[in-house]
Amino acid sequence: MSEVITFLAAAAVILVGALGVVLARNPVHSALFLIQTLLGVAVVFIVQDAHFLAAVQVVVYAGAIVILFLFVIMLLGVDRAEDMGVDPVAGQKPLAAVVGAALLAGALTMVLIATDGATGQRQVESPTDAMFEQRLDNGLTDIERIGRVLFTDGLVAFQLTAALLTIAVLGAVVLTRSVRSSDLLADREPATFDLPAAAPDGANDEHHAASEGQTEGDEQ
Amino acid sequence: MLAELFLTSSYSLVLSALMFAVGAVGLLVRRNPLVMFMCVELMLNAVNVTFVAFGADLNDVGGQLSVFFVLVVAAVEVVVGLALVVAINRRRPDASVDDVSLLRG
Numbered sequence: 001m002s003e004v005i006t007f008l009a010a011a012a013v014i015l016v017g018a019l020g021v022v023l024a025r026n027p028v029h030s031a032l033f034l035i036q037t038l039l040g041v042a043v044v045f046i047v048q049d050a051h052f053l054a055a056v057q058v059v060v061y062a063g064a065i066v067i068l069f070l071f072v073i074m075l076l077g078v079d080r081a082e083d084m085g086v087d088p089v090a091g092q093k094p095l096a097a098v099v100g101a102a103l104l105a106g107a108l109t110m111v112l113i114a115t116d117g118a119t120g121q122r123q124v125e126s127p128t129d130a131m132f133e134q135r136l137d138n139g140l141t142d143i144e145r146i147g148r149v150l151f152t153d154g155l156v157a158f159q160l161t162a163a164l165l166t167i168a169v170l171g172a173v174v175l176t177r178s179v180r181s182s183d184l185l186a187d188r189e190p191a192t193f194d195l196p197a198a199a200p201d202g203a204n205d206e207h208h209a210a211s212e213g214q215t216e217g218d219e220q
Numbered sequence: 221m222l223a224e225l226f227l228t229s230s231y232s233l234v235l236s237a238l239m240f241a242v243g244a245v246g247l248l249v250r251r252n253p254l255v256m257f258m259c260v261e262l263m264l265n266a267v268n269v270t271f272v273a274f275g276a277d278l279n280d281v282g283g284q285l286s287v288f289f290v291l292v293v294a295a296v297e298v299v300v301g302l303a304l305v306v307a308i309n310r311r312r313p314d315a316s317v318d319d320v321s322l323l324r325g
Contacts, residue, residue: 003227004227004231007227007231007232008231011231011235014235014239015235015238015239015242018238018239018242018243018246018262019242021242021243021246021255021258021259021262022242022243022245022246022249022250022255022259027252027254027255030254030255030258034258034261034262037239037262038261038265041265041268044232044235044269044272048227048272048275049276050272050275050276050284050287053272053284053287053288056288056291057291060291060295061261061265061294064295065261065294065295065298068298068299068302069254069257069258069302072254072302072305072306073254075306076305076306076309078254078309092249095248096245096248096249097245099244099248100241100242100244100245100248101241103237103240103244104237104238104240104241107233107236107237107240107241108237111230111233111234111237142281142284145281145284146281146284146285146288149281149282149285150285153282154289157289161289161292164292164293164296165292165295165296168295168296168299168300169299171299171300171303172299172300172302172303175303175304175306175307176303176306176307176310
């Protein structure tokens with residue numbers, strides 16, 4: 001019963017945080033609400049005996065991903081309030097509400113149709129699986145169980161994950177690397193390049209100056 | 221009556237459905253790309269809650285293993301997505317998601 005109370009409290013925290021992410025006008029507030037949601041999810045993991053994942057959730061999500069969000073928000077200076085009143089695409093918000101309600105109704109129907117446990121099958125029953133689980137289960141903590149499965153059954157996926165992380169780092173570096181002005185002029189069509197009239201501040205001034213000079217030359 | 225309550229996976233699944241719906245609506249409604257990424261994180265977390273609930277229900281550690289991989293993919297997605305946001309914002313400050321529908325410059 002204490003589990004249920006803990007779960008319900010965490011669920012309330014999670015849902016308030018989720019609504020805060022969507023409704024907050026300022027992106028910084030959204031990020032802070034996201035931290036609230038992620039910590040609530042960590043509590044839900046703990047209630048279900050996934051202690052390792054709870055720790056990873058706090059360290060990786062709240063500690064790294066949200067900090068990365070906040071870092072980019074501060075770096076770009078986009079921490080202004082968004083005007084939620086404007087609706088550039090007509091009827092977008094009602095349509096979004098309909099889609100969300102349909103998603104929720106579908107998911108809840110699927111959950112509530114299956115009265116007991118929602119899977120219909122309580123346990124994996126094949127003998128090899130049972131033997132495997134028994135071998136893995138005796139006295140091991142969840143982190144040891146995850147480690148064993150990760151480095152046996154999930155070994156290929158684990159290696160692919162390593163490749164994925166490397167590719168992502170390379171991609172991030174390539175995407176955000178500062179472009180030299182000669183490259184900028186060579187690979188872009190300046191007439192279609194919609195620069196603001198004045199560069200906002202001194203940042204990237206050679207970059208902006210070169211592009212603007214080219215744009216003006218084309219217009220003349 | 222309360223003493224007879226015990227935690228079944230249905231609790232987690234309902235919570236997960238609510239989280240996923242809130243994230244999906246946010247993704248559709250918001251225009252700031254950073255907030256849209258946060259909504260994607262909400263949806264990924266909803267799926268993680270489902271994985272852990274089924275893993276606990278079936279006494280299978282594979283659910284937690286899936287969450288582990290989802291976490292890695294979420295981190296990768298955020299890194300690449302934020303790099304895209306930075307790259308777009310460097311070239312066109314004040315761009316909203318509607319302005320970058322052309323996949324060029």
